[in-house]
Amino acid sequence: MAVTNQRWELNKNLAQMLKGGVIMDVTTPEQAKIAEEAGACAVMALERIPADIRAAGGVSRMSDPKMIKGIQDAVSIPVMAKCRIGHFAEAQILQAIEIDYIDESEVLSPADDVYHIDKNKFDVPFVCGAKDLGEALRRIAEGAAMIRTKGEPGTGDVVQAVRHMRMMMSAIRKIVSMSEDELFEEAKQLRVPYELVSYVHENGKLPVVNFAAGGVATPADAALMMQLGAEGVFVGSGIFKSGNPAKRARAIVQAVTNYENPKILAELSEDLGEAMVGINEQEIQLLMAERGK
Amino acid sequence: MKIGILALQGAFIEHERALNALGAETTEIRRLAHFTDGLDGLVLPGGESTVQGKLLREEGLMEPVRAAIAGGMPVFGTCAGLILLAEKISNDGNVYVGTMNVTVRRNAYGRQLGSFRTDTEVKGIGKLPAVFIRAPYIERVGEGAEELARVDGKIVAARQGNMLATAFHPELTDDLRLHEYFLNMIR
Secondary structure (H helix, E strand, O other), X not given: OHHHOHHHHHHHHHHHHHOOOEEEEEOOHHHHHXXXXXXXXXXXXXXXXXXXXXXXXXXXXOOOHHHHHHHHHHOOOOEEEEEEOOOHHHHHHHHHOOOOEEEEEOOOOOOOOXXXXXXXXXXXXXXXXXXXHHHHHHHHHOOOOEEEEOOOOOOOOOHHHHHHHHHHHHHHHHHHOOOHHHHHHHHHHHOOOHHHHHHHHHHOOOOOEEEEOOOOOOHHHHHHHHXXXXXXXXXXXXXXXXXXXXXXXXXXXXXXXXXXXXXXXXXXXXXXXXXXXXXXXXXXXXOHHHOOO | OEEEEEOOOOOHHHHHHHHHHOOOEEEEXXXXXXXXXXXXXXXXXXXXXXXXXXXXXXXXXXXXXXHHXXXXXXXXXXXXXXXXXXXXXXXXXXXXXXXXXXXXXXXXXXXXXXXXXXXEEEOOOEEEEEEEXXXXXXXXXXXXXXXXXXXXXXXXXXXXXXXXXXXXOHHHOOOOHHHHHHHHHHO
């Protein structure tokens, strides 16, 4: 299994360096530069941000490699890109252009409704979304070196990221309190290898870094997710769908560092201009979080 | 002994664990108010140097940190920490704390596919496991600074008086000898 693999260790280590940081969705080299200058610890290169993918409908695929390369050339921080769930050929292409992290993402249309990519076969790292502990550990067993909550991308509504983080953390606490002989049954219930459940039992955390994603739109949202146990934050549509992207991006970066300090958070939340409009949970036609379990 | 750990962004908890295991007390520095008297040393952890450098400025920490190091406070920088300490970054116009007389190259091994693990002989310590993650290396060691280790001919660790810096991440391994070396610089 991946846990003993040296490449996986190095890939997990890169995620450790991203902790306490904000990863921002960008669609152009100009946006990538704004994100880097605002203090993003990495950028996610994609042709359309989730809110626009949601609005446009249709099949959503990996971005044009030329567009991704343009962003790689524009910034010095790590560059991530998305491939469809199960689409290992897209992942091979992203590896060929030396992407720093692949997001096997439910934001794009799934290419396989049964199997995820066997990520252990790749040298580049993968981050995957998860709604609960079972999904997270299954993705890690497949070779994911980083986990993020699924949330509900492109909505500007944080409720589902909160739900997913709470479910994950509560399941972790439950496993920590189990007796050792109960772990075997728990592994069976979660449909994951026993070793991963045993790791959670001993360490009280996932074996990889865990970020929040999906619906984060304000400094307060970022602080909320950090206080719930996230080790960093992805912000997709929330920045470049807002009135003043550079200022909002800077504020969210500082909010992740100072997530436990309400006084600073109050200052950071001032005068940010329009937040993205957002869609409430009840108004959504398409639940991206239900893709790929 | 109390060590301040810069906790603006990156892998600071890993350094806390290493130092705590060696019996040192640690405290996280996120704001100027946390950078108080009574610190015996400072750790600049791995992470993204652009993010950490920017937050150092915005939190008003840059000058006080620079002054403390110039005044002799022992400091240990790893990866991004090395970049923050360097007087010159050859492929980047930025200078951050800039107290150490070395020239570094950022992302010197390329993107994540270039990340690797190896063993390296560190002067005064012995052979150590060394993890390089999108790492820099040191192109030039100037007057007053001394190289401590090389990998494939490139300098990857150096010391200048109260300043210790590595291009790799000792905090990502179970080998605590570099942290011990740093604590001995304080004692």
